[in-house]
Amino acid sequence: MVEDATREQKVHGVQMSIIIPTYMEAETLSKLVERVEKTLVETDFEIIIVDDNSPDGTADIAEGLGMKFGNIRVIRRPGKLGLGSAVMDGLKLARSQLIAVMDADLQHPPEVLKHMLEELGKGCDVVIASRYVKGGGAQGLSVWRRFISKGATVLAHVSLPKTSRVSDPLSGYFALNKKVIHGIKLNPIGYKILLEILVKGKYGRVCEIPYNLQHRAGGRSKLGLREILLYLKHLYSLTKEASEHRRLINFVLVGLAGILVNETILWFLTEHLYLHYVFSASISAEVSVLSNFALNEVFTFRDLVADSSLRSVFRRVFEYNWTRIVGICIELFTLHVLTIFAGLHYLLANLVGIALSLAWGYSTSISIVWKS
Ligand code: GDD
Ligand code: MN
Numbered sequence: 001m002v003e004d005a006t007r008e009q010k011v012h013g014v015q016m017s018i019i020i021p022t023y024m025e026a027e028t029l030s031k032l033v034e035r036v037e038k039t040l041v042e043t044d045f046e047i048i049i050v051d052d053n054s055p056d057g058t059a060d061i062a063e064g065l066g067m068k069f070g071n072i073r074v075i076r077r078p079g080k081l082g083l084g085s086a087v088m089d090g091l092k093l094a095r096s097q098l099i100a101v102m103d104a105d106l107q108h109p110p111e112v113l114k115h116m117l118e119e120l121g122k123g124c125d126v127v128i129a130s131r132y133v134k135g136g137g138a139q140g141l142s143v144w145r146r147f148i149s150k151g152a153t154v155l156a157h158v159s160l161p162k163t164s165r166v167s168d169p170l171s172g173y174f175a176l177n178k179k180v181i182h183g184i185k186l187n188p189i190g191y192k193i194l195l196e197i198l199v200k201g202k203y204g205r206v207c208e209i210p211y212n213l214q215h216r217a218g219g220r221s222k223l224g225l226r227e228i229l230l231y232l233k234h235l236y237s238l239t240k241e242a243s244e245h246r247r248l249i250n251f252v253l254v255g256l257a258g259i260l261v262n263e264t265i266l267w268f269l270t271e272h273l274y275l276h277y278v279f280s281a282s283i284s285a286e287v288s289v290l291s292n293f294a295l296n297e298v299f300t301f302r303d304l305v306a307d308s309s310l311r312s313v314f315r316r317v318f319e320y321n322w323t324r325i326v327g328i329c330i331e332l333f334t335l336h337v338l339t340i341f342a343g344l345h346y347l348l349a350n351l352v353g354i355a356l357s358l359a360w361g362y363s364t365s366i367s368i369v370w371k372s
Pocket of ligand 1: 020021022023024025050051052080081082083086102103104105107149170171172173191192220221222223
């Protein structure tokens with residue numbers, strides 16, 4: 001299977017094109033290329049190094065490596081134009097149908113490339129080297145970077161549920177079949193080109209293989225505050241493009257409908273069935289949770305329902321219930337803390353509580369209840 005697929009690729013050129021964006025990586029590039037050449041010695045591949053006029057002479061080193069190995073091309077760009085656009089320029093030049101993208105600083109162990117090629121050969125459209133599947137890790141990141149990275153991943157999962165099937169949508173180490181992006185307009189904003197591909201690309205199977213993100217072998221990371229802000233901007237534009245804001249609006253509308261259901265039942269049970277209003281309220285609260293669940297299942301998250309067997313619906317009802325209870329606790333806790341300790345007016349404090357509980361409800365709906 002692997003052989004058939006790779007033989008087919010060979011007709012069009014090399015078996016795999018490896019794109020390596022570089023900015024100031026003179027220290028590590030040679031070591032990286034040597035390890036790639038060693039790993040893929042039985043493969044007919046090419047390397048495309050996209051350098052942004054690094055002042056440390058990375059491009060000259062790259063050209064030297066090209067003379068030595070013969071399967072390396074170098075794109076020299078006039079200045080630091082960003083990682084995303086470097087990858088895109090590399091894609092334009094790639095001769096193979098199968099493409100891999102990796103960093104130049106040896107944080108991505110080149111030995112994983114072989115595994116990636118095998119997975120592409122088995123029919124995976126996108127292969128992601130993941131820090132977050134069993135066997136993977138991020139030992140090369142500081143605790144602080146790990147925290148930021150995890151937070152950014154959760155944010156991606158929640159704002160773009162299409163990516164929630166993938167454990168590491170922000171990985172910089174991945175491979176794909178070029179058909180995934182055929183005819184698709186990619187936006188080179190920021191660092192996270194894989195995210196762009198996962199949202200806009202046309203693919204069936206996404207495969208993840210574990211890897212351990214290593215320490216930088218030299219040089220310095222270029223991921224600073226600017227990149228983090230760009231990431232948020234990128235996420236916002238992808239969310240808009242994927243019409244995800246409609247989902248949030250639906251969720252809020254369902255919540256408002258829930259208030260109506262709650263009040264109506266409370267009124268009916270108290271006024272017509274003569275129940276004590278606290279008893280009526282506990283019934284009406286639960287009924288409104290259930291009606292909200294039903295509306296969300298049918299409208300808001302319909303596309304995320306993977307399994308509609310009764311068992312699975314019951315699981316979701318259960319999870320929706322407990323996440324709601326936690327949501328109410330968050331609301332009351334915020335109200336209490338902001339009024340007592342921060343001296344806020346209780347109506348204002350309650351608004352903050354509602355906002356926090358809404359954020360909690362929406363994110364747990366995607367990441368727990370309707371997790372596909
Ligand atoms: N051509 C070019 N232009 N290359 C760049 C630029 C640029 O403006 N900025 C960074 N690069 C290159 C670096 O030289 C390196 O090879 C690679 O892109 C990654 O840059 P790093 O600065 O090492 O990024 P990082 O290690 O902090 O982040 C990496 O890991 C993250 C996961 O934690 C990246 O792969 C991210 O995409 C990934 O999310
Ligand atoms: Mn790095």
